[in-house]
Amino acid sequence: APGVPAFTVRSPRPWAEAKFAAGEVLHFARVEDLPAEARVERRSLKRRGVKSLLGIPLRTGDEITGIIGFEAMRETRHWSEADVTLLRLVGEILCSAIQRLGAQAALRESEQKLAQAQKLEAVGRLAGGIAHDFNNLLTVILGFSRPLLRELPEGDPARDDVAEIHSAAERAAALTRQLLTFSRRQPVEQAPVDLNALVQEVGPLLARLLD
Numbered sequence: 452a453p454g455v456p457a458f459t460v461r462s463p464r465p466w467a468e469a470k471f472a473a474g475e476v477l478h479f480a481r482v483e484d485l486p487a488e489a490r491v492e493r494r495s496l497k498r499r500g501v502k503s504l505l506g507i508p509l510r511t512g513d514e515i516t517g518i519i520g521f522e523a524m525r526e527t528r529h530w531s532e533a534d535v536t537l538l539r540l541v542g543e544i545l546c547s548a549i550q551r552l553g554a555q556a557a558l559r560e561s562e563q564k565l566a567q568a569q570k571l572e573a574v575g576r577l578a579g580g581i582a583h584d585f586n587n588l589l590t591v592i593l594g595f596s597r598p599l600l601r602e603l604p605e606g607d608p609a610r611d612d613v614a615e616i617h618s619a620a621e622r623a624a625a626l627t628r629q630l631l632t633f634s635r636r637q638p639v640e641q642a643p644v645d646l647n648a649l650v651q652e653v654g655p656l657l658a659r660l661l662d
Contacts, residue, residue, distance in 0.1 A: 467492055467506065471518055476539075477506035480529040496522075503528040507535060509542045517546045582630035589627060592620040 466489045470477055479485055480503050485493040496504060503523035508515045519542035521530070530538070596617035603610040 465491070471506065471508040472515060474508055474510070474515065476508070476535060477504060478530060478535065479504045480527050500524055502526055505530050505535070505538070507539050507542060509539065509546045511543070511546060511550065516550070517542065519545075578630050582627045586624065586627045586631075589620050589624045593617065593624070596620060 466486075467477060482493055482496045482501055482504055485496075485504075501522045501524060505521040507519050509517040509519060519538060521538070596613055599613045600610065600617060603613060
């Protein structure tokens with residue numbers, strides 16, 4: 452209907468920004484009445500066919516947290532002091548609600564991150580427990596394979612098998628240490644790795660598995 456204000460929220464231009472920052476209400480029944488220093492705003496409003504303008508800064512405490520703007524497009528309009536008071540109140544309620552929703556969203560995000568961190572902590576404890584038990588089994592395997600290697604003579608067919616068992620147990624022990632590190636039960640010790648030697652070690656095992 453003619454004269455009904457259209458709700459808009461626009462980024463203020465330099466002149467309007469200074470006015471809003473000072474807490475001033477911009478109320479012009481005719482955009483032609485905007486002062487000379489507001490020529491940029493006046494030209495933009497007239498180009499869009501705006502007849503009247505009302506801009507109200509919104510406060511949350513002592514801070515300006517938003518601006519609510521109304522424009523009459525078909526005919527000029529004058530907003531009374533009661534209109535301005537009511538619109539400011541509605542705008543501040545909306546602004547407060549938006550801020551509260553934002554705070555609630557931030558709280559939910561923090562809770563989700565905390566839950567994820569707790570899940571990772573639980574996985575770490577579980578991995579640490581499994582690694583600890585597995586390490587006990589590897590200790591037994593290594594403990595029996597070492598004396599067997601010393602007792603079996605070179606050329607004995609069983610020696611190669613025992614050596615493979617011992618090597619696999621040592622690699623498993625290294626993986627166990629990584630799990631214990633992940634679960635924070637063992638300090639991190641960084642060391643260079645010879646990839647060529649590592650590939651050569653697992654080569655015989657992979658060859659048997661792939662046959």
